[in-house]
Amino acid sequence: MSFFQSLGATTIGKITAIGRATIMLFGALIAVPRVKNIPLTIKQMHVVGVQSLLIIIVSGLFIGMVMALQGYTILVDYGAEGSLGPMVALSLLRELGPVVTALLFAGRAGSALTAEIGLMKATEQLSSLEMMAVDPLRRIVAPRFWAGIISMPMLAIIFSAVGILGGHLVGVDWLGVDAGSYWSIMQSTVDWNQDVINGVIKSLVFALVVTWIAIFKGYDSIPTSEGISKATTETVVLSSLAVLGLDFVLTALMFGIE
Amino acid sequence: MNKYKTEVMVGIFVALTIGALLLLSLKVANQTVATDADTYTLYAKFDNIGGLKPRSAVKVGGVTVGRVTTIALDQEDFTPVVTLSIMKEYNGFPETSSVSILTSGLLGEQYVGFQPGFSFDGVANLQDGDYLQDTKSALVLEDLIGQFLFNRGSDDE
Numbered sequence: 001m002s003f004f005q006s007l008g009a010t011t012i013g014k015i016t017a018i019g020r021a022t023i024m025l026f027g028a029l030i031a032v033p034r035v036k037n038i039p040l041t042i043k044q045m046h047v048v049g050v051q052s053l054l055i056i057i058v059s060g061l062f063i064g065m066v067m068a069l070q071g072y073t074i075l076v077d078y079g080a081e082g083s084l085g086p087m088v089a090l091s092l093l094r095e096l097g098p099v100v101t102a103l104l105f106a107g108r109a110g111s112a113l114t115a116e117i118g119l120m121k122a123t124e125q126l127s128s129l130e131m132m133a134v135d136p137l138r139r140i141v142a143p144r145f146w147a148g149i150i151s152m153p154m155l156a157i158i159f160s161a162v163g164i165l166g167g168h169l170v171g172v173d174w175l176g177v178d179a180g181s182y183w184s185i186m187q188s189t190v191d192w193n194q195d196v197i198n199g200v201i202k203s204l205v206f207a208l209v210v211t212w213i214a215i216f217k218g219y220d221s222i223p224t225s226e227g228i229s230k231a232t233t234e235t236v237v238l239s240s241l242a243v244l245g246l247d248f249v250l251t252a253l254m255f256g257i258e
Numbered sequence: 259m260n261k262y263k264t265e266v267m268v269g270i271f272v273a274l275t276i277g278a279l280l281l282l283s284l285k286v287a288n289q290t291v292a293t294d295a296d297t298y299t300l301y302a303k304f305d306n307i308g309g310l311k312p313r314s315a316v317k318v319g320g321v322t323v324g325r326v327t328t329i330a331l332d333q334e335d336f337t338p339v340v341t342l343s344i345m346k347e348y349n350g351f352p353e354t355s356s357v358s359i360l361t362s363g364l365l366g367e368q369y370v371g372f373q374p375g376f377s378f379d380g381v382a383n384l385q386d387g388d389y390l391q392d393t394k395s396a397l398v399l400e401d402l403i404g405q406f407l408f409n410r411g412s413d414d415e
Contacts, residue, residue: 039261042268050267053274089286154275161278164286183285191313192287 021216027137028145028215040143041150048109048144049151053158055108056101060159063096064088064166072175081177085186088167089160093190093199094255097160099247102206105152106239110214113144114235117218118228126219141215148211149204156203198254205246210239297324297343298386302357302370307338308396309368310359316342316370323348326370342370351384352377356392368396 067088075081117140120126126136164186171177190196214235221231307329316324324344332339342357354375361368375392377383384390 043261043264045268045271046264050271053271093282093286151271154271157275157282158278161281161286164281186286190287192283196282196287 017220020220021212024137024141024216024219025145025212027135028142037138037143037146040139041146044143044147045151048105048113048147049154052105052108052151052155055104056155056159057162059100059104060092060097060162061166061169063100064092064163064168065170067091067096067163068167068170068175072171072177081171081175082181082185084167084171084177085182086189088171089164089186089190090195092160092163092167093195095247095251097156097163098199098203098206099243101152101156101159101203102210102243103240105148105155105207106210106214106236106243109148109151110210110235110239111232113148113211113214114218114221114232115228117141117144117215118221118223118231121219121221122223122225122228124223141219145211145215148214149207152207152210153200153203156199160199202247202250202254205250206243209242209246213239213242296346298346298349299327300342300344300384300386300388300390302340302342302390302393303332303337304340304359304393304395305337306395306398307340308359308398310340310370310396311368314367314369316344316357316372318348318372318374323372340370342372349383351375352381353384353388354381354392355384355390356394357390358394359396361397 068084071084071087072081075083075087117126120140126140129136129139168179168182172179172182217231217235217238218228221227310326310329312326312328314326315322316326324342326340327343328341330339330341331337351372352375354377356373356375358371358373359368360371375381
């Protein structure tokens with residue numbers, strides 16, 4: 001009997017959490033037309049976007065360099081090192097750019113968002129805002145939400161571009177692949193709509209999911225120090241899993257069916 | 259002052275993104291801005307299309323002039339019909355032109371090779387929606403090997 005009770009309690013708990021998350025998302029989405037929220041959003045873009053730039057650029061550079069190095073050692077056996085460019089570009093644009101950016105974003109910005117909003121809740125700042133007739137969804141949640149959604153695709157684009165330049169650095173400047181074939185075979189293989197736009201769509205979806213999870217976990221956290229630490233951990237774990245799972249679904253939809 | 263700095267940093271962030279996007283669009287991706295307005299359509303029936311795929315290139319002497327848009331099977335005589343969309347700037351091919359399915363390199367991808375025919379009096383130019391009459395099918399390796407073995411067998415007798 002207690003088994004069924006706990007099963008029922010868990011199910012009801014999950015479903016009500018999804019309901020609360022949807023209400024919060026709705027409240028945040030509604031809040032966009034407010035003009036006075038734009039400066040707040042720009043400030044949040046600085047926090048979640050600009051401050052993530054360094055980690056994004058450095059990881060993009062190194063991932064591009066590693067891929068060029070690994071790809072070269074295999075491709076040179078078949079005399080196909082000219083195909084290094086499309087290999088690096090396609091893997092970055094289609095998969096690594098959106099996915100690694102989302103994972104880094106969840107760790108760098110998502111966890112900070114959860115901790116910040118959770119601490120606001122614990123110190124009753126959110127309740128004080130409500131007392132002053134300021135809607136915390138509009139004032140706190142919406143700017144962070146939109147900043148996340150705008151910033152992550154931008155970060156993913158920068159990641160891919162830096163990675164391709166990193167691949168050029170190792171492949172062309174160090175290992176001696178012909179620069180002309182690096183760029184020209186890349187150009188004839190990579191398609192704007194098929195590869196670049198699909199990658200941006202992917203990272204938009206990841207941005208929505210990661211930011212939503214991060215903000216909701218903070219907004220819904222138990223307002224104690226233990227509760228906030230748990231919420232922060234849950235944000236990183238849950239958004240990483242969601243990104244990897246969704247990536248498979250999106251890849252199957254975009255590239256799987258020919 | 260602090261607000262000013264924030265806005266400058268976000269501005270740099272946006273500029274970096276635009277720069278990255280420009281790199282991706284100009285150097286990485288092939289911007290085929292070939293929309294319906296800039297192309298005209300030709301059809302070609304082949305006996306066998308081999309490994310030809312939609313979005314394969316159509317080349318005249320190595321220059322890409324268009325792409326394969328769709329590949330379908332004609333329901334009446336069960337032969338593949340390939341739809342080619344050719345850029346409008348390359349028009350005026352004579353009706354005697356022929357197309358064949360070629361392979362770039364030994365293991366490369368397949369493309370449609372387009373040989374413009376001779377134009378003389380009485381030969382009209384190809385128009386939108388025309389069928390190309392002179393087509394050569396793809397080389398299928400198995401058929402080639404079969405033919406070779408057959409020839410060897412008949413030599414021995």
